[in-house]
Amino acid sequence: MDEIQVALRKEESGLYRLDGRVKVTLTLGLIVTSALLPNRPGGAYLLLLSALWAAALLSGVPLAKLIRRGWLALPFGLAALPLAFTTPGTPLLTLPVGNGLTLTAAGLMRFAAVLLKAWISLQAAALLTLTTSIPSILLALCALKVPRLLITVIALMSRYLFVFGETARQLLQAREARSSRADGSRRAGGSLLWRARVAGGMAGSLFLRSFERAERVYAAMLARGYDGEIRSLPQPALSSGSYRLLAGGLLFYLLVGLFGWLTTGGGR
Amino acid sequence: MLYSPQPMHIPDGFLSLPVSLALWLISILLIGSAVRRLEKTLSEREVPLMGVLAAAIFAGQMLNFTVTGGTSGHLLGAALATILLGPYPAMLVMTSVVSVQALLFQDGGLVVMGANLFNMAIVGVWSAYAVFSLVRRLAGKARWGLFAGGFAAAWSSIFLAALACALELALSGTSPANLAVPAMGGIHALIGIGEGLITIGALGFLYAARPDLLSSENRQQALNRTVWLGGGIIAVLLTVFSPLASSHPDGLEWVAEQLQFIESARPPFYEIIPDYLVPGIPNEALATIAAGILGLVVVTLAAMSAGLLRRRTQG
Numbered sequence: 408m409d410e411i412q413v414a415l416r417k418e419e420s421g422l423y424r425l426d427g428r429v430k431v432t433l434t435l436g437l438i439v440t441s442a443l444l445p446n447r448p449g450g451a452y453l454l455l456l457s458a459l460w461a462a463a464l465l466s467g468v469p470l471a472k473l474i475r476r477g478w479l480a481l482p483f484g485l486a487a488l489p490l491a492f493t494t495p496g497t498p499l500l501t502l503p504v505g506n507g508l509t510l511t512a513a514g515l516m517r518f519a520a521v522l523l524k525a526w527i528s529l530q531a532a533a534l535l536t537l538t539t540s541i542p543s544i545l546l547a548l549c550a551l552k553v554p555r556l557l558i559t560v561i562a563l564m565s566r567y568l569f570v571f572g573e574t575a576r577q578l579l580q581a582r583e584a585r586s587s588r589a590d591g592s593r594r595a596g597g598s599l600l601w602r603a604r605v606a607g608g609m610a611g612s613l614f615l616r617s618f619e620r621a622e623r624v625y626a627a628m629l630a631r632g633y634d635g636e637i638r639s640l641p642q643p644a645l646s647s648g649s650y651r652l653l654a655g656g657l658l659f660y661l662l663v664g665l666f667g668w669l670t671t672g673g674g675r
Numbered sequence: 676m677l678y679s680p681q682p683m684h685i686p687d688g689f690l691s692l693p694v695s696l697a698l699w700l701i702s703i704l705l706i707g708s709a710v711r712r713l714e715k716t717l718s719e720r721e722v723p724l725m726g727v728l729a730a731a732i733f734a735g736q737m738l739n740f741t742v743t744g745g746t747s748g749h750l751l752g753a754a755l756a757t758i759l760l761g762p763y764p765a766m767l768v769m770t771s772v773v774s775v776q777a778l779l780f781q782d783g784g785l786v787v788m789g790a791n792l793f794n795m796a797i798v799g800v801w802s803a804y805a806v807f808s809l810v811r812r813l814a815g816k817a818r819w820g821l822f823a824g825g826f827a828a829a830w831s832s833i834f835l836a837a838l839a840c841a842l843e844l845a846l847s848g849t850s851p852a853n854l855a856v857p858a859m860g861g862i863h864a865l866i867g868i869g870e871g872l873i874t875i876g877a878l879g880f881l882y883a884a885r886p887d888l889l890s891s892e893n894r895q896q897a898l899n900r901t902v903w904l905g906g907g908i909i910a911v912l913l914t915v916f917s918p919l920a921s922s923h924p925d926g927l928e929w930v931a932e933q934l935q936f937i938e939s940a941r942p943p944f945y946e947i948i949p950d951y952l953v954p955g956i957p958n959e960a961l962a963t964i965a966a967g968i969l970g971l972v973v974v975t976l977a978a979m980s981a982g983l984l985r986r987r988t989q990g
Contacts, residue, residue, distance in 0.1 A: 438786045442692045479781055480686035486850045487689060493851055521849060524688030525784075532687070532781045544778060554710045556722070561771045563726020564733070568775065571734035578738065603869065606740035607876010610750055613738070614759065614877065615884055617731035621724040628723060635719030 421466025422534070427543035428550045428642075429649045433656045434535040438528040440660040444667040447516040451667030452523050458659065459531055468537050476533040480525040484518075491518040541565045546642055559637045567620070574616060578609045683751070683833075683840055683863075684776065684791055687784030691847035698843065699789025705797055709766045717764070725764055729771040732756055738873070750873045753799035753836070754807070754829035758878070759888065762804040769796035790843050794836040802835040803828040821882065821889065822875050829874035830867035837863030 422430060437455060444451050463473055496513030535544075545562050549555075582605065625633075645653075690698075732752040739749040752772070756765040773791050776782040783791045807828035814820025841859035845852035881888055 435785060438687050438784065439692070442688065442695070442786055476781060480688070483686050483689060486844055486855065489851050489854050490849065521688055525686045526688075528687030528784055528786070529781050532777070532785055536779050536781070541779070554707065554714075556710050556714055556717075557706075557767060557770060559722055560726045560729060560767055561774055563723055564729040564771050564775060565779070567727050567730035568733055568779075571730045572737070575734040575737045600872065602740040603872030604876040604879070606738050606750075607873040607878075608880040609738050609876075610735045610752075610755070610873055611877035611880030611884070613731050613735050614728070614755070615881060615888075617727045618724070618885070618888065621727040624723045624727060625720050633719070635722070 422462060422468075422538040423466055425538075425652070426645060426649050427539050427547040428645065429653050429656075430535055430539055431544065431547040431551070432653060434531050436657055436660050437531045440664055441524045441527050443664055444520075444524070445671045446520045447513075447671060448519050448523055449667060449670055451663050451670065452520075452527065454663045454666065455527055456530075459527065459534065463534055466538055468534060472537075473530050473533055477526045477530040480529055481522075483525070484522050487518055487521040490521065491515050546639075549639075550642060555637070562637075563624075567617075567624075570620075571613065571617065575609075575613060578613065582609065683794065683836060684773075684783030685787045685840060685843070687786050689784075689847070689849050690787045690790055690843055691849075692786070694843055694847045695787050695789060698787075698793045702789045702792040702797065706766060706770050706792065709763045713763050713767060721764065725760070725768050726771070728756065728760065729768045729775075732768065733772050733775065740869075740873075749869065750877075751795070751799070751833060751836075751870055753795055754803035754825065754832045754870070755874055755877055757800050757803040757832075758807055758825060758828065758874075759881075762800055765800045765804075766796050769800055790840075794839045794843075798839045799832040799836045803832040806831045818882075821878055825874045825878045826871035829871040830864075833863050833867035833870045834860065837866075 437459065441452070441455055444455075460470060460473075463470060491510055491514040492508045494511055494514035494517050496511035499510045499512055499515065502508040502510070539547075542562075545558055545565075548561075549558055732755070735750050735752055735755075737749075753765065753769050756768045759765075760768065770792055773783060773788065773795050777785055777788050777791065807824040810824030810827055811820045814823065837859045838856065841850070841855040842852070844850040844855050844859075878889065
């Protein structure tokens with residue numbers, strides 16, 4: 408949360424000033440391109456990564472932060488690990504597990520490619536959030552024809568997200584403060600069931616607060632003339648510069664895709 | 676903010692593009708029809724409620740309790756939202772939660788978001804709804820129905836969403852199904868218990884503090900036949916397809932077999948597969964799933980006979 412707000416404070420250059428619709432489209436384009444690239448690491452991935460990093464550097468987003476966010480998907484990599492062993496190819500080494508697990512070169516390549524795709528896609532999505540305000544993302548979703556009702560709910564949600572995040576933090580803190588333990592005992596709190604019930608009660612009280620807050624929010628909206636319709640100003644047309652950037656970006660993705668498939672000889 | 680990624684949100688890169696696009700299409704169609712339905716029936720008062728409740732569910736996912744050592748149970752919230760709001764608003768709420776997690780916190784990918792929406796906003800919500808209303812119907816007006824139904828709904832929403840997630844990974848050729856289905860299913864059968872316990876706790880609290888929120892039968896629209904049929908078909912497909920998929924080698928190997936270049940890769944292939952087949956994982960999975968189907972049939976029959984009995988005593 409802090410990262411988003413800190414990043415948005417210096418809205419002066421690069422991606423910050425770009426139209427949200429262009430940024431959302433280009434981000435999705437980058438992720439689709441990386442999904443379409445052949446399943447082995449190669450120069451095409453490097454091209455995508457350098458374009459991403461160049462955009463980040465131009466807008467003053469620290470690369471270290473972006474790269475750190477990119478590792479978020481690492482635990483999920485476990486799901487792809489079997490690929491390294493089940494893909495047929497030249498055996499590299501056999502692990503003495505069961506009947507022997509054989510690591511193959513092609514398998515290792517596929518595994519690395521999945522991780523690389525996840526890493527690049529996460530960084531692209533992180534760059535979008537770091538350089539785009541929430542209202543601007545919502546306007547872009549509106550332009551992408553997401554239903555109004557859904558956007559209204561998401562908009563309201565994003566307004567109270569941090570309010571309830573803070574409430575949940577306070578609930579956890581209060582539980583922590585009241586869960587003292589005598590020295591020597593191994594854990595605080597009662598049995599597993601008791602602890603689950605306490606967590607459940609906290610969740611319930613969070614929901615109760617949300618019901619009560621919703622009443623107040625509705626009353627406040629009503630007071631300001633809410634009649635079931637959320638109104639917003641029409642979005643300005645995209646400037647010709649935005650169009651050029653959009654076309655250039657999509658052309659770049661197309662070339663990267665072609666390059667990726669040509670350099671690996673069209674897969675196998 | 677203390678926000679940790681959830682194990683069920685698939686990141687980009689882990690699903691193939693055809694699988695991602697197909698699930699986007701399904702999710703858009705189903706969530707779109709839910710939105711159209713809500714636009715007609717929803718009162719203007721409920722719009723802010725859904726937004727604020729979505730924020731609370733998002734924050735509620737931070738609440739956890741220690742199970743043992745470093746592991747902890749936490750809440751996904753699909754079942755709780757379904758019980759409190761009814762299935763269509765819950766679909767919208769979970770769609771908002773999943774979208775915000777992907778867009779603002781990079782928890783779950785953007786291109787694979789269709790799959791994450793399908794698992795959590797569609798499979799999670801509708802399995803919770805079907806199970807909850809089944810148990811409620813069985814229990815009649817009894818109080819235990821609320822808690823037993825809440826636990827069962829929470830558990831099955833987690834378990835079925837995890838199965839759907841494993842099948843998507845297998846269809847994309849990322850994880851072999853004979854590994855992904857038992858692994859995801861097994862882990863989430865446990866995580867589901869935690870979800871169920873928290874759900875009971877939350878329902879108990881709300882029952883004590885604001886029983887009016889839970890007794891609102893007007894929220895629970897009568898189940899029509901198409902909903903039952905649709906839910907039943909999805910449940911049966913998932914339960915039948917999982918053991919089928921897990922007894923087959925993964926998608927890529929199947930293609931390799933078809934293309935005959937398995938010959939060149941025979942030694943590692945045959946070293947690997949017996950290892951997975953012989954310990955009886957698919958059989959175990961089969962047995963579990965068969966037991967699941969049997970349980971489903973028994974519960975359905977019991978519910979139907981209970982309904983029949985009541986009708987007869989009334990008539």
